[in-house]
Amino acid sequence: MSGIGGKSRSAVGSTASTESGLDSQLDTFRQVRRSLETSILPLATSVDGRRFSFQASLHGLELQVGSYVVLESDGTRRLGQVLTVELGRQPVTELTLPAQAGAAEARTEVQVRYAYGEGAVLEGDWAPFHDVLVRAATGAEVRAWLERSEHGYAKLQLGELALVPDVPCTADASGFNRHTFLCGQSGSGKTYSLGVILEQLLIETDLRMVVLDPNSDFVRLGQVRAGADLALAERYQETARGVAVYSAGAPAGRRLRLHAAEIDPAMQAALLRLDPVNDREEYAALADLLASEKPPALQALTESDDPEGRRLGLRVRSLGVDRFSVWAPGESGSVLDAVSDQGTRCVVVDLGSLPTREEQALIAGAVLADLWRRRQERSPILIVIDEAHNVCPAEPSDQLVAMAADYATRIAAEGRKFGLYLLVSTQRPQKIPGNVLSQADNLVLMRLNSLADAAFAQAAFSFVPPSLIERSVIFRQGEALIAGKISPQPALLCFGARISQEGGADVPATWAAART
Numbered sequence: 001m002s003g004i005g006g007k008s009r010s011a012v013g014s015t016a017s018t019e020s021g022l023d024s025q026l027d028t029f030r031q032v033r034r035s036l037e038t039s040i041l042p043l044a045t046s047v048d049g050r051r052f053s054f055q056a057s058l059h060g061l062e063l064q065v066g067s068y069v070v071l072e073s074d075g076t077r078r079l080g081q082v083l084t085v086e087l088g089r090q091p092v093t094e095l096t097l098p099a100q101a102g103a104a105e106a107r108t109e110v111q112v113r114y115a116y117g118e119g120a121v122l123e124g125d126w127a128p129f130h131d132v133l134v135r136a137a138t139g140a141e142v143r144a145w146l147e148r149s150e151h152g153y154a155k156l157q158l159g160e161l162a163l164v165p166d167v168p169c170t171a172d173a174s175g176f177n178r179h180t181f182l183c184g185q186s187g188s189g190k191t192y193s194l195g196v197i198l199e200q201l202l203i204e205t206d207l208r209m210v211v212l213d214p215n216s217d218f219v220r221l222g223q224v225r226a227g228a229d230l231a232l233a234e235r236y237q238e239t240a241r242g243v244a245v246y247s248a249g250a251p252a253g254r255r256l257r258l259h260a261a262e263i264d265p266a267m268q269a270a271l272l273r274l275d276p277v278n279d280r281e282e283y284a285a286l287a288d289l290l291a292s293e294k295p296p297a298l299q300a301l302t303e304s305d306d307p308e309g310r311r312l313g314l315r316v317r318s319l320g321v322d323r324f325s326v327w328a329p330g331e332s333g334s335v336l337d338a339v340s341d342q343g344t345r346c347v348v349v350d351l352g353s354l355p356t357r358e359e360q361a362l363i364a365g366a367v368l369a370d371l372w373r374r375r376q377e378r379s380p381i382l383i384v385i386d387e388a389h390n391v392c393p394a395e396p397s398d399q400l401v402a403m404a405a406d407y408a409t410r411i412a413a414e415g416r417k418f419g420l421y422l423l424v425s426t427q428r429p430q431k432i433p434g435n436v437l438s439q440a441d442n443l444v445l446m447r448l449n450s451l452a453d454a455a456f457a458q459a460a461f462s463f464v465p466p467s468l469i470e471r472s473v474i475f476r477q478g479e480a481l482i483a484g485k486i487s488p489q490p491a492l493l494c495f496g497a498r499i500s501q502e503g504g505a506d507v508p509a510t511w512a513a514a515r516t
């Protein structure tokens with residue numbers, strides 16, 4: 001360590017406190033240790049001008065993982081970010097404590113405790129440096145650096161930097177042309193924060209979006225909430241007109257419905273739980289029917305002239321597929337039309353409004369399949385999947401869910417070049433298909449339950465300093481780490497307030513109010 005003495009012997013004789021006994025010796029020991037520990041200089045060294053190591057006193061320590069620092073030496077100023085902070089201990093001196101009444105002379109080693117760690121230089125001359133003073137950057141310095149780093153794309157105002165109050169944290173809107181992974185434990189604020197991101201994308205960009213919403217959390221995305229910032233609310237009102245919510249119980253025109261003919265044959269087979277090998281005869285019969293010039297509606301199969309058709313009809317009936325609320329015989333248009341309509345800015349697919357899991361899986365799969373089928377149109381769209389561990393899980397519960405997961409995986413692997421960008425949110429990184437996770441270039445990480453989950457995220461996002469990811473286990477609600485193309489320098493932030501109404505906020509715990 002620089003700035004503190006090497007190991008030496010020092011005697012504290014006549015200067016020692018005159019109080020008697022052990023207490024006095026302890027006092028002396030503590031005073032010496034405190035004076036050594038406070039004298040540790042905050043110094044940093046870099047051998048490559050990009051990464052630096054530092055030491056600092058633990059007294060009044062301002063440096064934290066993710067915080068910003070200024071590295072100063074004669075006339076040169078660099079801005080850096082702290083990536084690790086550890087507690088160090090080092091023996092530095094031997095102390096002789098003279099005999100006191102009731103206590104014999106004692107010799108003891110004084111160990112000093114200090115902070116040390118590493119960081120990254122974010123801005124500077126990139127030359128190596130040694131023993132330069134390091135201090136916490138002020139809000140104004142961080143703000144000025146952020147302004148200098150801007151490069152012409154729309155900025156999304158997400159909230160404030162977590163460790164630099166009053167400094168806005170923005171995401172680079174152009175970074176959403178990559179897949180994004182949002183992860184955090186239940187209640188960490190994923191859905192709320194996802195809403196903030198979507199609102200900002202709606203206000204600041206022209207990107208179209210479709211939201212697969214299993215908990216009906218975004219059904220009021222188009223409505224401004226009471227108490228929202230007035231100026232923002234006004235801007236939002238304009239764009240919110242482009243939000244179209246499709247729900248099971250909505251009036252015609254916004255009813256969440258689908259025509260059986262819009263579903264591809266493999267998905268129809270999955271719907272009827274037909275296995276191409278084990279049920280090859282029925283599977284082939286279905287394929288023939290669907291390939292015929294006028295394929296019969298699923299609901300009409302029981303009245304088919306063809307015995308195979310009638311057999312399939314019985315299957316349809318016993319599985320209850322004919323009673324699905326999503327079929328809309330006689331109604332024109334479907335949710336797929338809205339998703340492919342370039343004039344509709346944002347389609348919220350209210351999966352939560354559907355009465356059965358099969359219908360949720362069917363609609364989710366059909367939307368993903370349709371987006372994939374139309375990929376050659378190359379029209380950019382953000383595909384938002386909340387609760388992705390249910391919509392496209394790593395271990396699907398049935399064929400239909402497996403198809404949704406399969407299309408999500410295909411889009412993750414190859415969708416980007418066609419303008420299909422995923423924004424996938426989940427509680428557990430290991431519960432979504434590995435390829436969906438590994439293809440994500442952007443990370444929004446909220447509080448995680450366990451270091452095991454953090455390790456999983458670390459493995460998938462190896463470009464993010466592991467110490468920042470580990471910090472997620474101590475995040476509070478609404479705090480997050482963002483990294484990737486949306487934030488080329490990883491940042492810790494507190495998400496700001498929503499402009500629109502939340503669909504499914506937590507039930508308030510009024511039942512636990514203290515009794516008066």
Ligand SMILES: Nc1ncnc2c1ncn2[C@@H]1O[C@H](COP(=O)(O)OP(=O)(O)OP(=O)(O)O)[C@@H](O)[C@H]1O
Pocket residue numbers: 184185186187188189190191192193427477478495496497502504505506507
């Ligand atoms: N930044 C925030 N400011 C104010 N309230 C918030 C914030 N983030 C979350 N909340 C509130 O906390 C509750 C839980 O948030 P949210 O539903 O977003 O969590 P979640 O991570 O999506 O949970 P789950 O995994 O169970 O869906 C909600 O009632 C929400 O209103």
Ligand SMILES: [Mg+2]
Pocket residue numbers: 190191192
């Ligand atoms: Mg949620």
